[in-house]
Amino acid sequence: MVTRQDIFTYTEDNLGITPVYTFKRNPKYAILKNRQGKWFGLVMNVPQNKLGLTGTTELEILDVKVDPELASILRDKPGYLAGYHMNKEHWISIILNQDTDAHSLFQLLDGSYELVTNK
Known part of the structure; x- marks a missing residue:
């Protein structure tokens, strides 16, 4: 499971x-x-129903900026949603839970950083 602290440690170290x-x-x-x-990530705790899911339990999510084509592919996978409180075409929300793949998440975080830094 990737935690918010894992994300913060990764961004600080890398x-x-x-x-x-x-x-x-x-x-x-x-x-x-x-x-x-420029923002490249946002870690939030959001109730499930605010994400279009059933329930009111708060989930930890990470919003990252991605290429729109990649966003449409990722949104078809479990744990990936349209960006919460962000441009739905360019941002995705990743649910941080036991199914979160750390390697993929950190690649997306790096990609988001590159997208906003190399404009």
């Missing part, structure tokens, strides 16, 4: 990025920004 907490109403929401201040 990209030199630490999370920023700016949402007073949602103090657990953590933004991952590149050095130019």
Whole structure:
């Protein structure tokens, strides 16, 4: 299982990025920004029903920016949803649970960083 701390450790060790907490109403929401201040990741705890799922249990999710073609492919897989509170074409939400594949998640996180950094 990939946890929010695993994500933060990865981004700090590999990209030199630490999370920023700016949402007073949602103090657990953590933004991952590149050095130019562009968001490439957002870790949140969101009730299932806000994600279009059944139930009200809070889930930990990671939003990352992806190529629209890749987003459409990933949204067909379990654990991947249209980006919560983000542009649905360019962002996906990844549910952090026991089925989350760490290697794939970190590749998507790296890709998101590259997308916003190399524009």
